[in-house]
Amino acid sequence: GNSVTQMEGPVTLSEEAFLTINCTYTATGYPSLFWYVQYPGEGLQLLLKATKADDKGSNKGFEATYRKETTSFHLEKGSVQVSDSAVYFCALHSGGSNYKLTFGKGTLLTVNP
Amino acid sequence: NAGVTQTPKFQVLKTGQSMTLQCAQDMNHEYMSWYRQDPGMGLRLIHYSVGAGITDQGEVPNGYNVSRSTTEDFPLRLLSAAPSQTSVYFCASSRSLAGVGETQYFGPGTRLLVL
Numbered sequence: 001g002n003s004v005t006q007m008e009g010p011v012t013l014s015e016e017a018f019l020t021i022n023c024t025y026t027a028t029g030y031p032s033l034f035w036y037v038q039y040p041g042e043g044l045q046l047l048l049k050a051t052k053a054d055d056k057g058s059n060k061g062f063e064a065t066y067r068k069e070t071t072s073f074h075l076e077k078g079s080v081q082v083s084d085s086a087v088y089f090c091a092l093h094s095g096g097s098n099y100k101l102t103f104g105k106g107t108l109l110t111v112n113p
Numbered sequence: 114n115a116g117v118t119q120t121p122k123f124q125v126l127k128t129g130q131s132m133t134l135q136c137a138q139d140m141n142h143e144y145m146s147w148y149r150q151d152p153g154m155g156l157r158l159i160h161y162s163v164g165a166g167i168t169d170q171g172e173v174p175n176g177y178n179v180s181r182s183t184t185e186d187f188p189l190r191l192l193s194a195a196p197s198q199t200s201v202y203f204c205a206s207s208r209s210l211a212g213v214g215e216t217q218y219f220g221p222g223t224r225l226l227v228l
Binding site: 036044051 | 146153154156171172203205213215218
């Protein structure tokens, strides 16, 4: 079955540091890949996505590239801000009649001033 | 658009009590789902619906019932609450889930404590 593995947290960085959160996946076919973000006390919201190999999703300074050869979708940001403190979830959907979005366990990011 | 709304925001139940968590969306989405979020477990799918009158089980359906009488509403019923159902519950919707790269929209969550 499908699965998503993301790096264990928590991750603590200083403002303006470089961020990488690793995500690897196992799936049949050609899944769509997503990063969702959950700010404190809120629901999840889509951060970025990629739907085919070598696509790069980007939003709010965050980027992730769909790497089929390494089955990875690592999240990166060049300079984090305090407002980026949140839980980040990697997820995949394998499409078709599979009505399930598979999530990783989430990575808590704390950015200190 | 209000998006996806959930009520209540917080609820305390005693073991054995029943209750309904409400979820509504105003985006005319076909697909709706319920997840529970527990520490270290990520999000786990409880039940989902691909349209009015159609529901199916997710990963962890035991102890929960759903129905979908309208496109807008997708309530989740706890039949006899147990401490193991203490969790944060999220409702989500999307236009469909068969399309490539469909985005799911999440509600703000309901925090449930079962004593």
